Amino acid sequence: MPIRPILSALLRNKTGAVLLVLQIAITMAVIVNAAFIVSQRLAKMNRDPGFDVPNMIAFQSWGFGADYNHEVAVKEDTDYLASLPGVLGVTTTASLPLSNSGSANTFAATGEEFDEAGADTPEIVANTYVMNEQVLDALGVELVAGRTFYPEEVSYRTPQHSSFAPSVIMTRDLAIETYGTEDALGKTLYDGLGNPAEVVGIIENMQGAWVDWDDLTHVLLMPGIAAGPFLRYIVRVEPGRRDEVMRVIEETLPARNSERMIRRIQPFTEIVARSYRRDHSMTILLIATVIMLVSITSLGIIGLASFAVRQRTKQIGTRRAIGATRRDILGYFMVENWLVTTGGVLLGALLTVAVNMWLVDAYSLEKLDWAYIPAGVLILWVLGQLAVLVPAIRASGIAPAIATRTV
Amino acid sequence: MFLYNLRLAIKSIRRNLSLSVLMVAAIGIGIGACMTVVTVYYMMSGDPIPHKSDRLFAVQLNNWEAPGPFDQDRPERLPELLTYQDAMNLMESDIPTRKLAMHASGLTLDPANPDINPMLTTTLFTTTDFFAMFDLPFQYGGAWDESADSSAAEVAVISRSLNETVFGGENSVGERISLDNREFLIIGVLDHWEPVPRFYSAHNNAFGETDDAFIPLSVNATWEKQNFGNTNCWGDSPIDSYAAFLGSECVWIEYWVELDTAAQQDRYLSYLAAYISEQKRLGRFPIADASAEIHDVNDWLVYNEVVNPDFRVLLGLAIMFLVVCLINTVALLLAKFSANAPRVGLRRALGASKATIFKQNLVEVGLIGLGGGMLGLLLARLGLQGVKAVNLGQYDQLVRMDQTLVIAALLVSVVAALIAGLYPTWRICQVPPATYLKTQ
Numbered sequence: 122m123p124i125r126p127i128l129s130a131l132l133r134n135k136t137g138a139v140l141l142v143l144q145i146a147i148t149m150a151v152i153v154n155a156a157f158i159v160s161q162r163l164a165k166m167n168r169d170p171g172f173d174v175p176n177m178i179a180f181q182s183w184g185f186g187a188d189y190n191h192e193v194a195v196k197e198d199t200d201y202l203a204s205l206p207g208v209l210g211v212t213t214t215a216s217l218p219l220s221n222s223g224s225a226n227t228f229a230a231t232g233e234e235f236d237e238a239g240a241d242t243p244e245i246v247a248n249t250y251v252m253n254e255q256v257l258d259a260l261g262v263e264l265v266a267g268r269t270f271y272p273e274e275v276s277y278r279t280p281q282h283s284s285f286a287p288s289v290i291m292t293r294d295l296a297i298e299t300y301g302t303e304d305a306l307g308k309t310l311y312d313g314l315g316n317p318a319e320v321v322g323i324i325e326n327m328q329g330a331w332v333d334w335d336d337l338t339h340v341l342l343m344p345g346i347a348a349g350p351f352l353r354y355i356v357r358v359e360p361g362r363r364d365e366v367m368r369v370i371e372e373t374l375p376a377r378n379s380e381r382m383i384r385r386i387q388p389f390t391e392i393v394a395r396s397y398r399r400d401h402s403m404t405i406l407l408i409a410t411v412i413m414l415v416s417i418t419s420l421g422i423i424g425l426a427s428f429a430v431r432q433r434t435k436q437i438g439t440r441r442a443i444g445a446t447r448r449d450i451l452g453y454f455m456v457e458n459w460l461v462t463t464g465g466v467l468l469g470a471l472l473t474v475a476v477n478m479w480l481v482d483a484y485s486l487e488k489l490d491w492a493y494i495p496a497g498v499l500i501l502w503v504l505g506q507l508a509v510l511v512p513a514i515r516a517s518g519i520a521p522a523i524a525t526r527t528v
Numbered sequence: 529m530f531l532y533n534l535r536l537a538i539k540s541i542r543r544n545l546s547l548s549v550l551m552v553a554a555i556g557i558g559i560g561a562c563m564t565v566v567t568v569y570y571m572m573s574g575d576p577i578p579h580k581s582d583r584l585f586a587v588q589l590n591n592w593e594a595p596g597p598f599d600q601d602r603p604e605r606l607p608e609l610l611t612y613q614d615a616m617n618l619m620e621s622d623i624p625t626r627k628l629a630m631h632a633s634g635l636t637l638d639p640a641n642p643d644i645n646p647m648l649t650t651t652l653f654t655t656t657d658f659f660a661m662f663d664l665p666f667q668y669g670g671a672w673d674e675s676a677d678s679s680a681a682e683v684a685v686i687s688r689s690l691n692e693t694v695f696g697g698e699n700s701v702g703e704r705i706s707l708d709n710r711e712f713l714i715i716g717v718l719d720h721w722e723p724v725p726r727f728y729s730a731h732n733n734a735f736g737e738t739d740d741a742f743i744p745l746s747v748n749a750t751w752e753k754q755n756f757g758n759t760n761c762w763g764d765s766p767i768d769s770y771a772a773f774l775g776s777e778c779v780w781i782e783y784w785v786e787l788d789t790a791a792q793q794d795r796y797l798s799y800l801a802a803y804i805s806e807q808k809r810l811g812r813f814p815i816a817d818a819s820a821e822i823h824d825v826n827d828w829l830v831y832n833e834v835v836n837p838d839f840r841v842l843l844g845l846a847i848m849f850l851v852v853c854l855i856n857t858v859a860l861l862l863a864k865f866s867a868n869a870p871r872v873g874l875r876r877a878l879g880a881s882k883a884t885i886f887k888q889n890l891v892e893v894g895l896i897g898l899g900g901g902m903l904g905l906l907l908a909r910l911g912l913q914g915v916k917a918v919n920l921g922q923y924d925q926l927v928r929m930d931q932t933l934v935i936a937a938l939l940v941s942v943v944a945a946l947i948a949g950l951y952p953t954w955r956i957c958q959v960p961p962a963t964y965l966k967t968q
Contacts, residue, residue: 136955137859137862140859141859147852151848151852155845185635186638313764350636350708351634351754384648399836405918406565406915407842410561410842413557413561413849417553417557417558417853420554421856424863425860425863428863432863432866
C-alpha cells in the first residue's frame, strides 16, 4: 500500500487530521493514566489483610443501663458467643483493624532513653489493639513463634491508665522495625513512659487500622479488655457459616441483656469495603471515564470516516472504475486512519508523561510504569482500525458504476 | 430573521441527522462527565457558612514536645486540637465576640417510649456560643446560656431528626431525654441544619451527618464520657485518672472564635502569643518557637484537606475529556460544513453576505450546543446517582445539583459549542461563491 498519496491527501485537509491527532493524543493521555491509577488502586485493595476477613463478624456493644455491669456483661457475652456452634474465636476490642479508625502509640526497643531527659528517642509507631486470650483464633492470624496471651494476663483497662501490659504480640514487620530481626521472642518492648512488656508472640503480618498508612502492618496486640461502657466484638466462624452465625447473634444476643445495646452487627467484609470506598469509587469512576472517552473517540472516528466515504463516493467509484480493487479502497482508509492514529499516539505518549508528571507532582501519585505507554499505543492503534473498519468496508463496497453517474 | 435562521438550522441538522446526533452526543457526554465531577467538587469545596466564614476562626496552639513535631511528615503543622486546660484558659479571654470549645461523644439514648429501641446519639459537648456563632436555626426553644455552662446544667439541644424519631416532630422543649442513663432537659430543638462540608470537625469527618444532641461541655468534666474524635497525647507523666487526663498535654478539644474586625484578629493573636509566653513560664510549651495560629473557615477546610484529592485528579481528567469532546465536535462540524459548501456558495452568489452566513451557521451550532447541554444535564444526573452508588453513602450530601450548577452547565455547553463552532463557521464563510457554482 503506497503511503505517499494517502499522506498528500491527508495534508490537503490538514485541519481535520490535526484535530483527530489531538483528540487521539488526549484520549491516550487520559486512558493510560486512568488505567495506571486503576491498577494501583486494585493492587492496594487486593493486598493480603493477613487475617480472616471473610469469616469474621463485628459489632458494637454500648452499656447504658443504670444496672449495667461491664465486667459481667463482657464475660457473659464473650462466653455465650464462644459457645455458639461454628464460632472459632471471640475477642473484645476498642477498634477494628482495616476500619480506618484506631489507636497508635510510640514504643522503643530499649528503656535507657527514658532516663536521660531530652534524649533523642528512636520511636517506633505501632497500631495497637487490646484483645483477649482468644485473639489469634478470633482474627485467624498465623503464629510464627511464641504463644497467645494467658487468660490471667487479660485484665480490664480503664481509658486513663499508665501501665503498659504484661506481655505483647507483634507482627513480623513490627519486630523487624523494632529489633532489626523477626526473632524477637522474649525481648522487651518499652512504651512511651518507659514501662516494659515482654514480647511473647510473633505473628505473620496482619494489616492495621488505616488503609493509607505506610506502616499498615506495624500491629501490636496487648492483652486486656477495653473499659466500657463501649466496646466492640470480633467473632470468627468456620468458613461458610458467617451469615448463619450472624443471624443467631442478631436474634439472640440483644435480648440477653437489656442494660446494653448491640449495634451494627455486620460482616467484616463490609467494614473493609467501607475503608476502601474512596479507592473503590475512584476505580469505578475512572473505568467509566475510560469507557466513555473511548466510545466518544471511536464514534468520532466512525463519524468522520463515514462522512468522508459519503463525500468521496464518486472518487471511490472512479478509482474502482480505473482498476483499484476492493482491497485497495479498504486499505486506503485503514492506512489513512493508521497514519493519523500514529501521529496521535506519538503526541499522546508525550502528553501521557506530562499528565503523569502533573499527577506525581501535585497529588504525589506514583510515577507511571513505562510499559503502559506501548500498551496504550497498541490499544489506540487497534481501536482506530476497528472504528474505521465499518466505514472502510462500506467504501470498498462502492460500485465502479457510481463513477459514471452524475451526482 | 432569527426565526428564519432557526428554520434553516433545523433543516440543516435534519439533513445530516446522524452526524448532528453524534455531535449532540459528544457534547452531552463531555458535559455530563464534567458536570458530574464538578458538582461533587463544587459541593466538596463549597463555603458552608458564606456570610461569616471569614470571621470564624479555628484556634491552634503548639503545645507539642521538643524532639518531634506534631506531624512528622509536615513539621510546620500544629496540632488541630487543643488541650482541655488551654481551651478552658482561652475561654477567659474577652477579645473574641464569641468563642466555643467542643468535642464529640457517643451516648446511648434510652427513649421513654418502649416502642422505640435504645439508639446511639452522636453528642457534641460544647459551650453556649456554639449556636449563635454557627447560626444554628431553632425550630422550638433555644440555646442554653452562660449560667448553664458554669453550673454544668443538665440541659440539651437536640437535632430536628432526633426530635422526629423520639417525639414525632412535636415541640419537645421541657421534655426529658435519657442519655447514658442521665436525664437531660430539652431546651431547644434545631431546625434542619447541615453545613456541607461540616467545617467544624473538618479534621475528622467533614462529610458526616450533623450531630444528634448538644450538651454543655462542663457536664463532661465530671461525667467522664470518652471523646469520639481524635485524641493525641505526649508527655511522660502518667495519666491515671480523668482529672489527670483533663490536666494533661493531650489535645482533643476543638476551639473556635468569632473575630469581626482585623484589629480584633490582631489583638487576639497577640493575646495568644502572650498566653504561650505565660504558659512557658509555667513550664509548658517546650518548643522554643511555639506559636499559635488561627484559620478562618475556608482556610481551615483547605488546611484539613477536606477535598478528596482523587476528585481533583478526576476533575483534571474530566476537563481533558470535555476538550476531547469539543475537538471531536469541531472535526465533525468542519466535515459537515464542508459538505454544505456548495449550498453556501449558491447562497453567497445570490447575495447573502458573509455575516449572514456566519449568523446562520452559528445558530445551528448554538442549537447543537443547547441539545448537548440538556443531554449533558441528564447524564450528569445519572452520573451523580452513579457516584452516590459507588461511594457507599460517603458523599450523599454532595451529589446534589443546585440551580447555579444547572444554569452553568447549560451555559458552558452552549458557549463551548459556539467556541467549537467558530472556526468551522468562519471557514465556511470563506467559501468563494464562484468555485462551487462552477462544479454544479
